[in-house]
Amino acid sequence: MTTVVAVCGSLRDGSYTRIALEHALRGAAAAGAETELLDLKEYDLPLYDPDADDRGDSEEVKRITREADGLLLGSPVYHGSYSSAFRNFHDYCSFDEFEDTAVGLLATAGGGTYGVTLDHMRSTVRGVHGWVVPHQVGIRNASGAFDDDGAFRDEDLRKRTEKLGRVVTDHAERLRD
Numbered sequence: 001m002t003t004v005v006a007v008c009g010s011l012r013d014g015s016y017t018r019i020a021l022e023h024a025l026r027g028a029a030a031a032g033a034e035t036e037l038l039d040l041k042e043y044d045l046p047l048y049d050p051d052a053d054d055r056g057d058s059e060e061v062k063r064i065t066r067e068a069d070g071l072l073l074g075s076p077v078y079h080g081s082y083s084s085a086f087r088n089f090h091d092y093c094s095f096d097e098f099e100d101t102a103v104g105l106l107a108t109a110g111g112g113t114y115g116v117t118l119d120h121m122r123s124t125v126r127g128v129h130g131w132v133v134p135h136q137v138g139i140r141n142a143s144g145a146f147d148d149d150g151a152f153r154d155e156d157l158r159k160r161t162e163k164l165g166r167v168v169t170d171h172a173e174r175l176r177d
């Protein structure tokens with residue numbers, strides 16, 4: 001079975017990125033994937049140190065990432081780019097983890113701009129041979145994007161986010177073939 005793992009690059013309780021990734025995972029599940037949320041908040045991932053890269057839960061995080069056929073990567077917009085939590089995960093996960101893996105990107109912004117964050121994620125993932133799909137999701141004014149139950153207020157955005165899961169599942173299946 002095709003496996004799709006979502007990686008949440010926010011450590012915040014009630015993270016909008018995490019909520020959005022859960023919608024994307026729903027799209028992946030509807031497309032037939034086995035899904036999992038890799039919530040970095042639940043893992044001990046010390047700041048990456050090239051002299052000691054086998055620390056905390058890093059081996060488990062790398063294994064989950066490596067074994068996934070598809071990845072949904074989400075980051076909040078931090079200072080116009082991605083978060084340090086996302087970057088730290090990325091420094092642990094390189095060619096071995098991303099090779100032959102379909103990747104979908106998602107970013108949430110407090111303000112109105114997320115394009116640079118998605119571009120930075122696309123560029124760094126391509127750099128380790130991840131197959132980043134063209135479809136991507138940016139969520140502006142994230143604090144107003146969801147209701148109290150975590151449902152999207154904007155129906156188009158919900159569809160676009162679920163589509164990200166479907167597209168990644170579809171490409172992951174092709175890469176497996």
Ligand SMILES: Cc1cc2nc3c(=O)[nH]c(=O)nc-3n(C[C@H](O)[C@H](O)[C@H](O)COP(=O)(O)O)c2cc1C
Nearest residue numbers: 010012015016017076077078079080109110111142
């Ligand atoms: C350190 C930091 C930097 C931020 N920088 C930006 C920024 O440059 N542009 C922006 O629109 N929002 C910025 N924000 C707001 C976050 O992008 C926004 O709150 C996002 O939805 C948080 O995602 P989360 O709920 O998944 O943690 C920043 C937030 C933090 C904590």
